[in-house]
Amino acid sequence: MKVNAQTVDTFTPNKYNTLYESTSNISNGSGSFLFAGRTAPMDNKLRRGLLQFDLSSIPTNATVTEAKLTLFMSRSIAGSTNVTLHKTLVDWGQGTSDAGGQEGAGTTSTMNDASWNCSFSMNGSTCITSWTSTGGDFNTSASATTSVSGIGSYEWSSTNMISDVQDWISNTSNNFGWFLLAQESNGTTAKRFDASGTNAPILEVTYSMPLSIDEFSLNNFYVKPNPVKSVFELNLPDSIKEVNVSIYNILGEEIYKSNYSLNSKIDSSNWTSGIYLIRVNTDGNVKTKRFLKL
Numbered sequence: 001m002k003v004n005a006q007t008v009d010t011f012t013p014n015k016y017n018t019l020y021e022s023t024s025n026i027s028n029g030s031g032s033f034l035f036a037g038r039t040a041p042m043d044n045k046l047r048r049g050l051l052q053f054d055l056s057s058i059p060t061n062a063t064v065t066e067a068k069l070t071l072f073m074s075r076s077i078a079g080s081t082n083v084t085l086h087k088t089l090v091d092w093g094q095g096t097s098d099a100g101g102q103e104g105a106g107t108t109s110t111m112n113d114a115s116w117n118c119s120f121s122m123n124g125s126t127c128i129t130s131w132t133s134t135g136g137d138f139n140t141s142a143s144a145t146t147s148v149s150g151i152g153s154y155e156w157s158s159t160n161m162i163s164d165v166q167d168w169i170s171n172t173s174n175n176f177g178w179f180l181l182a183q184e185s186n187g188t189t190a191k192r193f194d195a196s197g198t199n200a201p202i203l204e205v206t207y208s209m210p211l212s213i214d215e216f217s218l219n220n221f222y223v224k225p226n227p228v229k230s231v232f233e234l235n236l237p238d239s240i241k242e243v244n245v246s247i248y249n250i251l252g253e254e255i256y257k258s259n260y261s262l263n264s265k266i267d268s269s270n271w272t273s274g275i276y277l278i279r280v281n282t283d284g285n286v287k288t289k290r291f292l293k294l
Contacts (some may be wrong), residue, residue, distance in 0.1 A: 006065060011203045014054035015094040015177075016195045017114045018106060019136055021045040025109035025121045029094040032196050033074070033103045037182030037189035040077055046184055047104075048136055049193065050092060050114055052177025053203045058169050066206035067161040069144070071180075072153050072199035075102065075192040080149035081183045083191060084142035085156055087164050088176035090132070093120040104192065138179040148182070148191055153199075165205055221280055227292040230269040234280070236262060244281040250274055268293055 018035045020026035022045070028035075034049035069085065095113030099106050109121035116135055118127035131137050143164050144156040168175035182189045194200060221243075222235050236243065245266075247256035255271065260280075271293050279288045 006206050006208050007062075008204060008206045009058060011053040011055065011205070012200045013051045013177075013195065016049070016051040016201075017092070017094050018103075019048040019050065019114060019116045020106040021047070021116050021135065022106075023117075025113070025115035025118055025124045025127070026106035027095060027097040027109040027113035027115050027121065028099045028103055028106050029110070029113045030096050030098040031100075031103045032194065034071075034180060034193045034195045034201075035104065035190060036083055036180045036193070037078065037081065037191050038184055038187065039104070039190045040188050046135070047182075047190055049180030050088065050136070050177060051180065051195070051201055052088070052175065055165065055169050055175060055205065056172055058205065058207060059209060060170055060172070062169055062207040062209055064162050064166040064169065064205060064207045066157065066204075067165040068155055068157040068204045069161070069178075070153055070155050070202045070204070072194045072201075073148050073151055073191050074194050074199070076148075076151070076190070078182075078187070078189045078191065080147055081189040081191070082145050083148045083154070083180065083182045085144045085161065086138040086140070086179040086181060087143055088179055089137040089139065090119055091176050092136075095121065102192075104190070136179055142181075143178065165203075169207075221287060222289065223278060223291040227294045228268055229294050231265050231267050232291075233263070233265050234260060234278075240282055242282070246279045246281075248277045248279070250276070 018028045035047035036049045039045050092114040093112035095110035097107050097110045097113050108124040109115045113121045115121050119131050120128040122128050143160040144158040146154050146156050148154050182191050223232055224235050242261045245258055245260040246254055248254050273293055276291055276293055277288055
């Protein structure tokens with residue numbers, strides 16, 4: 001498929017939350033931070049972040065060529081640990097819960113909050129919709145992995161992320177975002193990431209759009225013969241029957257302007273020798289090329 005030049009769009013989260021390992025419903029839907037990893041031995045509980053981006057502004061026929069997520073890690077009780085992104089498999093919610101303070105312990109879930117037990121909570125003890133697996137439903141294979149150590153910005157980028165984003169753009173109903181996990185098997189690994197404000201998460205998506213038939217065809221027009229002695233014509237594909245033609249000399253002066261149909265001829269016998277620019281326009285698609293007049 002032929003594509004145009006690439007476009008880069010950036011997005012902040014449409015929604016986010018943190019799941020706190022607990023038998024009751026604990027969340028942080030309206031807090032300022034996301035958490036991932038295992039807490040200190042005195043608590044020894046897991047935290048899992050959730051974030052989702054609204055990509056509906058990107059046309060569904062776009063081709064994604066790069067996807068990069070940037071997060072700012074603002075607090076940690078652990079050394080270097082791998083933090084992974086996992087494609088979320090079902091929808092989930094963000095309520096009004098706000099843990100306050102450093103937010104590490106979370107607070108009671110409110111209506112529609114995702115929690116360890118619920119994709120959508122009713123309150124601190126009841127689910128509207130439960131996860132199929134306690135702790136959330138996500139691909140066990142990571143979409144991307146980055147080692148996170150001290151305070152600062154970190155990036156995630158991979159071919160699997162490109163596939164995730166491509167799926168969300170082409171099939172908007174599949175866009176449930178990513179889980180954010182830190183190493184969970186043992187030890188203290190918890191990391192805190194900013195979820196809003198100056199250091200909010202940024203998803204950068206690079207994509208291209210297909211060319212229309214006329215745009216693709218116009219890329220291939222040319223002057224024949226070239227160099228030109230007197231009479232010449234344009235080689236146009238069969239899909240284009242007529243174009244508007246303007247020709248300029250090396251000084252930028254327009255010396256010729258006319259509609260041009262297939263098999264027409266242009267007489268340059270009275271033009272001086274030199275380089276000329278020919279501009280072809282059809283339905284707003286414009287291409288310019290050079291030719292030599294002998």
